[in-house]
Structure formats: structure tokens, C-alpha cells
Amino acid sequence: MGREATSREDMCPHRLVLEHVTSRWGVLVLIQLLERSYRFSELRRAIGRVSEKMLTQTLQTLERDGLVHRDARPVIPPRVDYSLTDLGREAAEQVRSLARWTERRLEDVQEARRAYDEARTP
Amino acid sequence: MGREATSREDMCPHRLVLEHVTSRWGVLVLIQLLERSYRFSELRRAIGRVSEKMLTQTLQTLERDGLVHRDARPVIPPRVDYSLTDLGREAAEQVRSLARWTERRLEDVQEARRAYDEARTP
DNA sequence: CGGTATCCAAAAGGATACTG
DNA sequence: CAGTATCCTTTTGGATACCG
Numbered sequence: 001m002g003r004e005a006t007s008r009e010d011m012c013p014h015r016l017v018l019e020h021v022t023s024r025w026g027v028l029v030l031i032q033l034l035e036r037s038y039r040f041s042e043l044r045r046a047i048g049r050v051s052e053k054m055l056t057q058t059l060q061t062l063e064r065d066g067l068v069h070r071d072a073r074p075v076i077p078p079r080v081d082y083s084l085t086d087l088g089r090e091a092a093e094q095v096r097s098l099a100r101w102t103e104r105r106l107e108d109v110q111e112a113r114r115a116y117d118e119a120r121t122p
Numbered sequence: 123m124g125r126e127a128t129s130r131e132d133m134c135p136h137r138l139v140l141e142h143v144t145s146r147w148g149v150l151v152l153i154q155l156l157e158r159s160y161r162f163s164e165l166r167r168a169i170g171r172v173s174e175k176m177l178t179q180t181l182q183t184l185e186r187d188g189l190v191h192r193d194a195r196p197v198i199p200p201r202v203d204y205s206l207t208d209l210g211r212e213a214a215e216q217v218r219s220l221a222r223w224t225e226r227r228l229e230d231v232q233e234a235r236r237a238y239d240e241a242r243t244p
Numbered sequence: 245c246g247g248t249a250t251c252c253a254a255a256a257g258g259a260t261a262c263t264g
Numbered sequence: 265c266a267g268t269a270t271c272c273t274t275t276t277g278g279a280t281a282c283c284g
Contacts, residue, residue, distance in 0.1 A: 015149075017224040017231050022144035024276095027137075040246055051278050056247065066234025077245040078284085087230055094220045101216060102139040108209055109139050112188025146256090162266055173258050178267065199265045200264085 020065055021091045025050055025058040030084070030092035031099060033068065037083035067091055142187055143213045147172055147180040152206070152214035153221060155190065159205035189213055 020026050028047045032038065038046060044055055059082060062068040067088030071081045084092055102109075142148050150169045154160065160168060166177055181204060184190040189210030193203045206214055224231075 013232070014221070014224040014228045017228065018144075018149065018221055019146070021220075021224070022140075022149075024141070027140065027144075052247075053279090054277065057277095064235050064238040065231045066238075067231075072246090076284095078247080080246060087227060087234070090223065090227070091220075094216075094223060098144070098213075098216045098220065099136070099140055101212065102136040102143070105209060105212070106136045106139065109187045109189075110135070112209070113186050116186040116188075174267070175259090176257065179257095194266090198264090200267080202266060 017065060020061050021067070021095055023058065025054050026062060027095055027099065029055075029058055029062065029082075030067070030088065031096050033082060033084045034089070034092045034096060037071075037081050040080050040082070043082060062088065139187060142183050143189070143217055145180065147176050148184060149217055149221065151177075151180055151184065151204075152189070152210065153218050155204060155206045156211070156214045156218060159193075159203050162202050162204070165204060184210065 021030060025047070028050070029043070032043060032046050040055070040059075044050060044052070047055070059068060059070070063070050066085055069083050069085050069088075071083070073079045073081075143152060147169070150172070151165065154165060154168050162177070162181075166172060166174070169177070172180075181190060181192070185192050188207055191205050191207050191210075193205070195201045195203075
């Protein structure tokens with residue numbers, strides 16, 4: 001994520017958007033914001049082990065792509081709320097659906113892995 | 123992708139599957155195999171700029187997860203065909219649908235980016 | 245609080261050479 | 265043809281310190 005420089009710039013543009021929404025932290029942010037809007041630190045706690053840097057980068061990328069809306073209020077201490085745009089909600093719903101599929105099918109995958117591993121460690 | 127060691131091992135297991143199917147090359151492999159089965163080199167050419175190493179790694183991970191079936195025929199020269207399992211087809215269809223969404227919405231995203239960039243370079 | 249800047253470690257990824 | 269093995273470069277991500 002973040003500002004891709006030179007090497008991945010030449011990818012077909014829509015693949016870049018796909019990488020943003022399916023990125024490690026992008027997925028978690030989108031799914032979380034599907035529930036309601038969150039403040040920065042609140043979102044950080046909700047997601048778990050994400051560094052400030054990565055959360056910032058992820059939110060900036062998603063905001064730039066028009067998927068996340070950033071509402072910064074000029075108060076002290078600063079208060080910034082993040083929410084999904086309509087576009088972001090469309091993406092988030094598909095991502096969540098894919099994430100749920102991996103949960104539902106996890107057993108099948110794990111069974112396949114056992115078979116695979118066993119077949120080549122006699 | 124590949125064999126994740128120590129750092130990403132502690133992720134919730136289903137997120138690992140999600141990362142496999144949404145990984146850079148995983149996406150392209152799944153979508154391509156949705157059309158028909160492919161031989162190794164044939165798949166490599168169809169996808170474009172992917173190194174042998176990455177294609178091999180990606181296919182092995184997807185095979186281990188039970189998403190891709192590998193059919194190696196004992197002939198000379200070797201012939202190996204890759205295809206989707208039923209499980210893989212389910213995943214691939216969702217990934218393709220998400221990929222198509224990013225294509226359809228690309229204009230909106232690019233418009234949002236222009237607005238974002240213009241707003242902070244006066 | 246909500247960031248930015250910098251530095252460093254780890255992981256992903258590519259090029260090349262080699263093999264059954 | 266379909267890989268493996270090795271080496272090297274690029275990218276990612278975390279820790280830390282600082283700022284409005």
C-alpha cells in the first residue's frame with residue numbers, strides 16, 4: 001500500500017485498487033468501518049496489532065481512492081473520524097463476503113493441508 | 123505467500139487463506155484457471171510478467187490449500203496441468219467478481235484521486 | 245490526539261544457473 | 265518442460281522520537 005513507486009506503477013490500474021482493498025490492513029479497516037465510523041485510536045484498538053504508521057498509510061490510500069471519508073474536526077485535542085463512502089461500502093461488502101467465505105471453508109482448507117503435508121512426509 | 127514463518131503465523135487462520143487468494147499472483151492464477159486448465163508455461167505466458175519462482179510458489183500454496191489441482195503426467199518431456207478444485211472455483215468466482223468491481227468503478231476511484239491530489243497541491 | 249519523519253529489520257520478489 | 269537452488273534487490277512493516 002502507500003505510494004507505490006516506479007515498479008508497481010505499471011500494473012493495470014484496476015489491479016492497484018484491488019490490491020488496496022485486499023491489502024493486509026485494508027481488509028480489516030474496510031470490514032471494521034462497515035459497522036460504524038471510528039476515530040483513529042479507536043480503530044487502532046479495534047483492529048488489534050497494527051502500527052500507527054501502517055494504519056495511517058492504509059487510511060490515506062483508501063481515502064485517496066475515495067473509499068474512506070476522513071472528517072477532521074478543528075478541536076483540541078484533535079478529533080478525526082473515519083467512515084466509508086458509498087463506493088467504500090460497495091467494496092467493503094464484497095471483501096467481507098470473501099472473508100466470511102474463508103471462515104466458512106476453513107475446515108476444508110485445513111483438511112486439504114493435512115492431506116498435502118502428509119502425502120510428502122512419509 | 124509461500125511458507126509463512128513465525129511472524130505471520132499467529133494471524134487468525136482464515137485471514138491467511140484470504141491472503142493467499144487475494145495475493146498478487148494468486149488473484150491472477152485463480153481468475154485465469156476459471157476459464158480452463160493450463161500447463162505451467164502456458165499459464166506463465168497467459169499471466170504475463172511473473173517469474174517462475176513466484177508462479178511455482180503461488181501454485182504450491184493454492185494446491186496445498188486445496189484450491190488448485192495439480193496433475194503431473196509421467197511423460198518426457200514432463201507435462202503438468204493445473205485446474206481449479208470445487209473449493210477453488212468458489213474462491214475464484216468471488217475474486218473475479220471483486221476484480222470486475224474494481225474495473226467498473228475505476229473511473230470513480232481515479233476521479234477521487236484527482237480531487238484528493240488537487241486539494242493538497244495548490 | 246492524531247499524526248509525521250527517520251531508521252532499521254524482515255519479507256517478498258526477481259535473475260540466473262542448474263536438474264530430472 | 266517443469267521445476268529447484270542460490271543470490272541479490274525492492275518493498276513492507278515496525279520502533280522510536282518528535283510535532284501541532
